[in-house]
Amino acid sequence: MKKLLFDFLPLVLFFIALKVGDIYLATWVAIGAAIAQIIWLKLTNKNIEGSTWLSLFIIVIFGGATIYLKDETFIKWKPTVLYWLFGLILDFGKLLFNKNYIQTLMKSQITMPEIAWTKMNYSWAIFFIIVGLLNLYVAFSGHFTTDQWGTFKVFGTTILLIIFAVGQSLWLNKYMQIPDSSQKG
Template sequence: MKKLLFDLFPLVLFFIVFRFADIYAATAVAMAASVAQILWLKFSSKKIEGSHWINLAIIVVFGGATLLFQSDVFIKWKPTVLYWVFACVLLGGRYLMGRNLMQKLMGAQLTLPEPLWDKLNLMWSGFFIFAGIVNLYVAFSGHFTESQWVNFKVFGLMVLLLVFVVIQSVWLSRHMKDQTDQAD
């Protein structure tokens, strides 16, 4: 739980600052919080995960462009780019490097046959691609305000993730039960 809160720290600050200021102040604070997050991990000798580095690079590039050009377009692209990078890493790891990164991440908690690991990897990749598309729709369709997009970025994407995790858990438990039944 502490790790989740720590990982969400820049997002929470982005949301709070947006409520009291504007998208540019919120972006600057999210950038600073992301840098502070990496520095804290480094100086406390904790592991800096690849996802932290990816998030930092994307917030610095897209947040920096937002501030430099005074255009919210860049920060609205940030969640999509982040999710699509995650999808590319999962797919590239599996199909270009022959490594299933979901298995590497979750292998200590789950024992699954190789075909299920491949499906799980594809499911996560598909989720990230879908979430990126939905973000683009909310950000740029013209049907939502900037404030609604911020709420979606903070809460809507989190709800999508939770729904996906529940669906995935049900799917996994069903397939694991099928595997157990076949073994008996």
């Protein structure tokens, strides 16, 4: 639970800064929080996951462009680019390298047949592509303000993620076997 809160910290700080300031202050805060996360993980000798590095890279590039050019378009593209990269990594990892990254991340917690892992991998890839498209709609359709986009970015995508994860677990429940940690040896 601590890790989940730690991972969401830059997002929460972005939202708070957007509410008390503007998109440019929020962008500065998000960049600072992402850098501070990496520094903290380094100082505490914790593992820094590839997704954390990727997120830092994307926020620095798109956030930096937003601040430098004084154009919020770039920061609004950031979630879509990140989600699409996640989706493409899952797709191409499986298609080109026969590597299932979802299975790699979760195989110590769950045992499932290969077909279930493949379905899970592709469904997450599709989910990320769809959420990226939703972000573009909210950001650029003209139906929503920047403040509303920020709320969607923080709460809407998080709620969608939770709903999808719960749906995944219910749908794949017939395949899953959770290892019994009480039986050692």
